[in-house]
Amino acid sequence: MSNRSDEVTESRDTDDLLEETDRLLSDAGFEAADAEPSPSAATDQSDVAAGAAHDRESTTASSRLAGLRSWLAVDTYFSPKAFVAFVLLLGAGLFAGATVIPIAGRIIGILGVAFTIGLLSSKRRYLELTAAGTAVGAVSAVASHAFLAVAGSFQAVVAVGVTVGLVASLVGYYFGRDLRDGLTREI
Known part of the structure; x- marks a missing residue:
């Protein structure tokens, strides 16, 4: 096997990763894990989470159907x-x-x-x-x-x-x- 010298690995500590995760979540509309969410924010978050879960399920289902269609294609x-x-x-x-x-x-x-x-x-x-x-x-x-x-x-x-x-x-x-x-x- 060949060595890939063009790959760069970056070592980061856990605190940096947690800060970046909190920043990304707050940019997406979620609050940090240690803050107390308000009841309306909790409802909004659950709605967003449910919508994201539904999107993942529909994407998975459509990819499965696409795979099934290609598997059932006559030309295959x-x-x-x-x-x-x-x-x-x-x-x-x-x-x-x-x-x-x-x-x-x-x-x-x-x-x-x-x-x-x-x-x-x-x-x-x-x-x-x-x-x-x-x-x-x-x-x-x-x-x-x-x-x-x-x-x-x-x-x-x-x-x-x-x-x-x-x-x-x-x-x-x-x-x-x-x-x-x-x-x-x-x-």
């Missing part, structure tokens, strides 16, 4: 822009995978794009990516197996699509982040 945990971008990227990967590889190409396409996103992104975006993966998987499954979905197996088709999209995007993103961490960590 979920980025809609990143979600839309991931939906488009995973959809393109799904389409490219299905075009190039006939068997399991969609899964490999989602997994490859999620891996690349994990490798290239510096922020952790698990929530956005898994939500995008499940959405793309569900839409793809319903579009690919529309006959089964209409015939009465809609829930099963959507469940399989959501599961495949979730697992492929999560595994790909995890391994991409892991490789990025390994490449950027100092030895």
Whole structure:
């Protein structure tokens, strides 16, 4: 740790501190502690003290509410822009995978794009990516197996699509982040 030589400490005795406190209190409308306050002054002082206590409570409450608002803010945990971008990227990967590889190409396409996103992104975006993966998987499954979905197996088709999209995007993103961490960590 470094020494801070620019700090100046001032030693003062207790009497000086008490005098300064009395002076500050008298400037604020309070009387010194050793003087006898009049009954009206005591009432005024209690009103001022009650008002100050109320101000402190309202300030504390408003700061707590501000903290709660920032904690509950959608942008803190979920980025809609990143979600839309991931939906488009995973959809393109799904389409490219299905075009190039006939068997399991969609899964490999989602997994490859999620891996690349994990490798290239510096922020952790698990929530956005898994939500995008499940959405793309569900839409793809319903579009690919529309006959089964209409015939009465809609829930099963959507469940399989959501599961495949979730697992492929999560595994790909995890391994991409892991490789990025390994490449950027100092030895």
